[in-house]
Amino acid sequence: DIQMTQSPSTLSASVGDRVTITCRASQNISNWLAWCQQKPGKAPKLLIYKASNLDRGVPSRFSGRGSGTEFTLSISSLQPDDFATYYCQQYNGYIWTFGQGTKVDVK
Amino acid sequence: QVQLVQSGAEVAKPGASVKVSCKTFGYSFNNYYVHWVRQAPGQGLEWMGRINPKSGATNYAQTFQGRVSMTRDTSITTAFMELSSLRSDDTAVYYCAVWSGYNWFDPWGQGTLVTVSS
Numbered sequence: 001d002i003q004m005t006q007s008p009s010t011l012s013a014s015v016g017d018r019v020t021i022t023c024r025a026s027q028n029i030s031n032w033l034a035w036c037q038q039k040p041g042k043a044p045k046l047l048i049y050k051a052s053n054l055d056r057g058v059p060s061r062f063s064g065r066g067s068g069t070e071f072t073l074s075i076s077s078l079q080p081d082d083f084a085t086y087y088c089q090q091y092n093g094y095i096w097t098f099g100q101g102t103k104v105d106v107k
Numbered sequence: 108q109v110q111l112v113q114s115g116a117e118v119a120k121p122g123a124s125v126k127v128s129c130k131t132f133g134y135s136f137n138n139y140y141v142h143w144v145r146q147a148p149g150q151g152l153e154w155m156g157r158i159n160p161k162s163g164a165t166n167y168a169q170t171f172q173g174r175v176s177m178t179r180d181t182s183i184t185t186a187f188m189e190l191s192s193l194r195s196d197d198t199a200v201y202y203c204a205v206w207s208g209y210n211w212f213d214p215w216g217q218g219t220l221v222t223v224s225s
Contacts, residue, residue: 001169034210036152043202043215044144044152055210087152091206094166096142101151 002026002090006099012107017078021102023071023088032092035064035073038101039084047086048073078104109133111203111216118222124191127219129203136184137161140206143177143188144215145199153199157206158186193223 003026013019023033031051036044046055048064051071061076075082083106088099110132119125129141143155156167158177165177176189186203203216 036211038152043204043218044211045213046211049210053209085151089152089154095168096154096157097168098144098152098154 001095002029002092002097004088004090004097004099006086006088006102008102009100010103010105012105013078014107015078015080017107019075019078019104021073021086021088021104023066023073023099025069025071025090028068029090029092031067032090033064033066033071034089034091035062036087036089037082037084038087044087075104109205109212109214111205111212111214113201113203113216113219116220116222118224119193120225121193121195121223123193124189125193125221126187126189127201127203127221129186129188129216131184131186131205134205134212136179137181139208139212141177141179141186142204142206143175144202144204146202146218147196147199150199155188155201160186190221193221195223197221198223 005024007022033051035048038044047058052064063074065072085101085103087101112130114128117125137160140157142157145153158165160179179186200218202218205212
């Protein structure tokens with residue numbers, strides 16, 4: 001199965017900061033990558049699909065880039081509602097995998 | 108409006124099996140894969156596998172091969188996930204989710220807590 005490695009595991013930031021999370025795939029997944037946000041006790045919510053496409057209703061401060069094996073999720077100006085855990089997820093082929101997650105907490 | 112309603116919490120003994128259901132509403136059940144994702148306490152998301160409701164074809168993560176079975180009943184638009192030979196590290200919240208072809212339907216199922224304890 002394809003392995004997804006996120007960095008950092010934890011990111012401490014302040015409201016208004018620009019933050020970037022990296023996700024690396026163990027093999028080429030083209031642009032078959034999604035980013036999800038999860039808050040404690042809740043199911044995940046999709047932010048971005050196909051590496052760079054914002055899902056409906058997702059604020060424009062979120063953006064995704066990359067292809068092949070290296071991808072990033074950026075938040076241009078962190079808002080209070082954005083403190084959460086973020087996961088990348090590859091969907092290249094029949095077997096999918098998630099990254100281990102990046103927790104964005106208050107600095 | 109899409110709704111995924113899962114069965115209630117389960118407590119099971121090591122070595123036993125558990126079967127979780129996911130009743131779906133508000134979309135054409137046969138047309139979209141149902142996926143199962145689990146999350147152990149304080150841990151990340153783990154993709155378990157998926158089922159094509161129309162054909163019944165399945166794909167499973169290697170970690171679960173031989174221990175998981177995903178089935179469906181199209182007459183009641185419900186998907187099932189059965190995990191056998193349970194261990195304590197199978198204690199987790201199990202979610203069902205539906206992929207549209209380019210994104211996840213929102214919301215996912217509410218999650219089912221499975222606790223494995225003697």
